Amino acid sequence: MTQLILRRLATSVLILLAVSLLVFIATLLLPGDPAQAILGQQATPERLAALREQMHLNDPVWQRYLSWLGGLAVGNFGMSAASGGAVTALLGERIGASLVLLLAAAVISIPLGLLLGSYSALRKGRAGDHITTGASLVLAALPEFVIGISLITVFSTTIFPILPSVTMAPPGEAVWNYPSQLVLPTFTLVLMVTPYIARMMRATMLEVLDSGYVEMARLKGVPEGQVILRHALPHALSPVAQVIAIQLAWMAGGVVVVEFLFRYPGIGQALVDAVANRDVQVVQTLSILIAAVYIVVNLLADVVGILTNPKLRTGGAR
């Protein structure tokens, strides 16, 4: 089992390396000179040359890749072309702010999705199931900004103007000091992700409830509650963990739109600004960070899969 997990870990590291290569190569395609972009058109040739030297732009490509990679490993993400400052300084607080948002949404949506999915699987074909599946079908279709704007329309402008539509924490102060400003962005993310978890949970539960061992448990006289908790649920966990992982990672992408919409001072907002300003270093860094989140979360889901499957856990020997 340990070997299996180690192998999975190695694959993750390789994928992350490949992604970094992909991102690095993409930025090489960018026309223009990064040093020029940072210093602007008025820069003197001497200063340009100095900055080029400082940014190692004269080194061969593979050396630049390696030193960039080394920088990533120690948290040195390079210089921002737009602001001229270090990327680390620019993103530091924002990463924390985004994580708060993501965690809040995950903590609410995962149990909610699991509960709703199980509920509608157990009530298959009844009114409760129809309402849950119908609602999740509609919500799953909507792009995140449509959900967000609908929420703003309802809760901050027209019907119940009770919540702020934009985040306006004074600079330097942490976002979580203003909980009411967190409500709408979190709620948007929850509405985005929960339907997928619920739908997957429902499908998996239905499949498991239809299995031979669940029928056998019932024919053994096991009470229905125990059938579900002991015989059905454990088997539904692994496939659902995969979907939760994909959803969490996807949330890391979707958070861009949500932060932009609510002017939330997180990495998403920073990414949109950086793209608009063609600030390569920032885009590079954020892409890698988000990919890393995806890879780690997926790794965790696979480990859950390995741990809940006795065939993999015990090595499968007869």
Place this chain on the structure above:
Amino acid sequence: MSVIDAPRLVEPEAKVRKGTFHRFIRQRQAKIGIALTAAVVLLALLGPLLLPWATGYTSTEFAGRPFKPEGLLGTDNLGRDVLTRFLDGGLRLLLFAGLATLLGMVIGGLCGMVAAYRGGWVDSAIMRTNDILLALPQLVFALLAITVLGPQPWVLVAVIGITHAPRIARVTRAATLAVVTEDFIRASEMYAVPKWKIVVQDVLPNITGPLMVELGLRMTYSIGALASLSFLGLGMQPPTADWGLMINENRIALAVQPWGVILPVLAIAVLTVGTNLITDSLARASASLNVGESK
């Protein structure tokens, strides 16, 4: 050796050809989905022809002039007529979303089928490439491409199509794998039928169900992704009339002039809900579980 309970195993495959479409169209949600989608598609197609006299109408009256054909729903912050821009703004979104979906289906479908059918190193190579591409969320990938190449329409179509491809390839591969283990594929192999012919005759007709579902799903996501990019100001560029862009431009004035936001939001919502209802009905009709569960 187990005795196969004939009626149960025969049933799912029986009468697939007529059955699937029949089962699809019989569902109420399929009918609703088609109606919703058709309404928005018609609006986008015919919209530009509806109010030709109002095109180019500008006014400084912000709030709108009820009961007059010009400026029925008011103007935006630049004084442009909201209704005309709304009617003009859907066609491009639909067209680009369709192209991106098609691109993704062709690349992803082919890769998935080839990976599953050929197996071995071809399979590994394709699937590992997939893993790498999947590590970047669709939107982040698109933003990276836009940073490098700029927000031109072809970039948007290409990047959304390409980011769909690995996801489609996964589904296609899984569907193909289920077919490839069937003995009729081995029978064709045994008679030395050319491989491309096996793919066309034996594999493709047996995975149309999941492929159709995937087509619907990716269409929904293409619309969402394109609209999101425009909404971020990184998709269609002003002064193009586009629903996503309209929302971005008008949301500051949401309280004073809600129509500029509400109309495009409604249209996108109705469209994506419609396509998703169609997709879900298709999935139910082809009775394959788990489709549409992951992004």
Place this chain on the structure above:
Amino acid sequence: MSTSVVEPPTTTKPVLSAQDLRISTTSGQEILHGVSFTLQPGKILALVGESGSGKTTAGLACLGHFRQGLKHTGGEIHLAGTGNTGSILDLPEQERRKLRGGSISYVPQDPALSLNPAMPIGRQIAEVLQVQHYGRSEEERSARVAEVLAEVGLNNSPAYQRRYPHQLSGGQQQRVGIAMAFACRPSVLVLDEPTTGLDVTTQALVLQTIAELTERHGVAGLYITHDLAVVAKIADEVVVMLSGEVVEKGPAAEVLYQPQHDYTRKLLSAVPDLAGKRQVGRVAVITGEHPVVGRESTAAAAARQQLSTPPTTDGGKLLEVTGLKLSYGKTQVLDGIDFSLAKGESMMLLGESGSGKTTLSRCIAGLNDDYKGTVRLNGEELRPGTRARTPEQRQQVQYVFQSPFSSLNPRRTICESVEVPLQMSGTLNRKQRRIRVREALDQVRLGESYLDRRPGDLSGGQRQRVAIARALVNAPQLLVCDEITSALDVSVQASIIDLLRTLQAETGMSMLFVTHNICLARHISQRMAVLQQGRIVDLGSTDEVLQRPRHEYTRELLANVPTL
């Protein structure tokens, strides 16, 4: 139908009685049309029927359980000794649940699917005891788990109890299932085809366990099966079902040896027997030394001449396999196979699951190209893999797959599927091919009305005939049949065997018949080879192998195979 029903003589008070049981689908179609039977303590009643007869539905109804989409519409089931005087089907679900596992228990068909894969087997058995409040303490219950595991002949050490189902063999899994059913000392046991999927030796062991335990503890057994030979071995009474109706019932000896109803007779006549006393079809069984395959057919004349003298000369050899080896990683699947097949001869390749018989037949047919060693056809070496072989060679060796549900593309018409070999050998145009396909369909006794239908409209037997037609359309010299009757009901199997023998007589082709069912030997083959763990352990004429088996394995098989 009721004329032939013979009421069994009631000696003791029945433990369970089902009266006029009716079950329909939720859409209103009736599945069981009034089924009645009674179970006596210590006796086993066999519920016999082919697929779709409703036997499992009836069995599950005894536990008050109906699968999704089915509902109870009439009739009663009485279970003695539970304090309930009324029908258990009238009880609320909670009360029914209390009976399950305690008074009446169930042994499922496929233990691999029915045991919880994520729970150790000891805990799965203990769970029944727990929910039924068996014993007073945890110690008493765990003692019972150990006891019942020993009763079914399994290791009962704590380490063994901590194993997961996937760490056991199929036979062990099934015995865990039986242990679970016996754990609470039920008065009734419903067994749903518990030995299907087990090999002959394991089946014998499991049957013996069931017989011993039911007798020792006075448990009434309801044994659901399609296998009449198993019925003969284990049942005291028999109920024969046909599409939701009981057509005959009575003591096992009477029903099996003096059947009254036409269907029972038909069913019995279709069962192949080892001794070859019965014919499963119209074609005579093979009992003598190298008997002639066909009777009067011009096509077979040449083959007949060959066959009238035993095929000892090398000139008569059609297929020659020498030193065939194949391994996947470290597992040696085939370990040096040598045998030959004469022209017009039919040979049985007998082996249990995992013996490598399918792999061997696929190597010969060219579906597997990983092997070492040589396969010669008419003295000419065949290259591994069909794509490497010449079109003539591909045409001469044909292969029929095990499952007709998988071997035909559901999206193509019968004609499109059958004409593939013709298309690939490529001299005929579309019209000629269609004519040739029609002839092949005629050969397998399917009319031209089948040409444009799709597999979904056909029954399993019809599909298998189509698959055979596809193999015949190019007039092969060697037909390799891989377990082609194992997915079919016994009456369909009989008709397919009959068809193969007739075809062989008509065309004079050679046949390699791969199977796990030794009972078919005299009905299909002149010679047979017994395969065990990738080696041929016994090889000779059918008579020789069956009468004087040389290898211990063959002797064990012959001793354990249930016969009528």
